[in-house]
Amino acid sequence: MKRSSQLFALGFRPFYSLAAVFALASVLFWLLSFIGVFHAGGYLQGISWHSHEMVFGFAIAVMSGFLFTAVRNWTGLPTPTGFALAALAALWIAGRLLVITGPPLLAAVVDAVFVPALAVGVAIPVIKSRNQRNYKIVALLLLLAITNVVYHLAALGFPPAWSAYTALIVALDLITIVFAIVAGRVIPAFTRNAIPGSDPRHAGWLEVLSFGSLVLIMVLRISGDWVSIPAVIPTTIIVIAAVSHAYRLALWQPQLTAGKPLLWMMPVAYSWLPIALFLRALAGHSLVGQGVWIHAMTIGAVSGLMLAMMMRSALGHTGRPLVASGMDMSAFLLLQLAAIIRVTAGLFPAGHYQALVISSGVLWMLAFGIFLLRYLPMLMRPRIDGRPG
Numbered sequence: 271m272k273r274s275s276q277l278f279a280l281g282f283r284p285f286y287s288l289a290a291v292f293a294l295a296s297v298l299f300w301l302l303s304f305i306g307v308f309h310a311g312g313y314l315q316g317i318s319w320h321s322h323e324m325v326f327g328f329a330i331a332v333m334s335g336f337l338f339t340a341v342r343n344w345t346g347l348p349t350p351t352g353f354a355l356a357a358l359a360a361l362w363i364a365g366r367l368l369v370i371t372g373p374p375l376l377a378a379v380v381d382a383v384f385v386p387a388l389a390v391g392v393a394i395p396v397i398k399s400r401n402q403r404n405y406k407i408v409a410l411l412l413l414l415a416i417t418n419v420v421y422h423l424a425a426l427g428f429p430p431a432w433s434a435y436t437a438l439i440v441a442l443d444l445i446t447i448v449f450a451i452v453a454g455r456v457i458p459a460f461t462r463n464a465i466p467g468s469d470p471r472h473a474g475w476l477e478v479l480s481f482g483s484l485v486l487i488m489v490l491r492i493s494g495d496w497v498s499i500p501a502v503i504p505t506t507i508i509v510i511a512a513v514s515h516a517y518r519l520a521l522w523q524p525q526l527t528a529g530k531p532l533l534w535m536m537p538v539a540y541s542w543l544p545i546a547l548f549l550r551a552l553a554g555h556s557l558v559g560q561g562v563w564i565h566a567m568t569i570g571a572v573s574g575l576m577l578a579m580m581m582r583s584a585l586g587h588t589g590r591p592l593v594a595s596g597m598d599m600s601a602f603l604l605l606q607l608a609a610i611i612r613v614t615a616g617l618f619p620a621g622h623y624q625a626l627v628i629s630s631g632v633l634w635m636l637a638f639g640i641f642l643l644r645y646l647p648m649l650m651r652p653r654i655d656g657r658p659g
Contacts, residue, residue: 280659281338283649284359289331293638301631313374332576347395378422385415417441443488470522483511512547531594539574562616570609589655601640608633
């Protein structure tokens with residue numbers, strides 16, 4: 271099979287490749303703008319471009335690759351492949367390019383179309399198979415699509431329902447919920463299967479508390495654009511969410527994964543979720559900047575789990591042993607160091623802020639550069655066991 275056709279044999283192949291290339295190129299572009307070489311973005315400028323593209327460019331690409339692959343396993347029905355998958359990848363690329371170069375309205379429309387297209391590609395097999403467990407994934411994708419539309423309306427100057435900043439934070443909250451759902455499925459299952467004698471558990475009341483608090487945080491964020499809410503209310507909910515997710519992680523027995531890198535990467539990434547939530551509570555009282563919790567969540571938690579899942583699923587779906595290489599561990603640890611340095615930069619902005627931000631960005635690029643070197647050849651070639659996919 272030709273490499274071009276193999277690339278579109280299953281969703282993880284093009285979208286993991288595109289996500290990694292974009293992770294590298296977009297942060298390089300942003301750092302050059304940050305140090306004043308040029309201005310990042312076209313229709314969206316500067317920090318608006320950077321924040322939007324990290325959410326609706328990078329994170330959505332990884333989610334697309336993961337969901338188009340996982341939903342096939344969850345439902346037993348096909349997800350987009352071949353021409354349909356290539357068309358979706360082209361639509362995603364067009365959105366990235368037009369946000370930089372295109373007329374604002376065209377850029378907004380093309381970019382806003384992608385997430386609904388992703389939702390349709392996921393919804394068809396989920397609904398056909400009556401896979402009710404994953405209806406919530408489809409609903410979350412549709413809500414993500416709405417937040418992107420609201421963001422673009424604000425950027426274009428239309429009077430939106432929420433501010434552009436709120437739309438972006440709500441989008442991050444939705445991605446965090448997807449992150450927590452996926453983590454709750456894969457971390458306990460992988461631990462149970464790989465480690466004899468392990469007994470990772472879920473508590474029903476804790477699941478309700480963990481996800482209910484995340485939903486309440488999101489609702490309060492939206493409501494805050496319309497009414498004044500005493501700071502103690504969101505702070506209390508955020509702290510409850512942080513504690514509940516820390517306890518949730520503890521029930522999965524993460525300490526037992528220490529000898530298996532492909533396993534311990536995931537709970538390490540998940541541990542950033544309660545950390546980011548605690549920082550968010552502090553940010554609500556201006557004790558730390560908003561960027562501190564945002565980067566803890568986006569780099570440490572979300573991107574950390576995404577990188578770990580990209581590695582594991584790329585190995586598994588190309589027929590390779592589920593064993594982390596030195597390159598895998600290096601990439602993940604570099605990303606974790608990038609998160610630590612970026613959070614430190616926000617906590618102590620008076621001390622070498624620019625140098626810390628640049629260092630974090632370089633480490634991020636190294637992490638995804640290593641991923642590309644190791645995985646791009648796998649993603650473009652057939653499975654080594656001869657099976658389709």
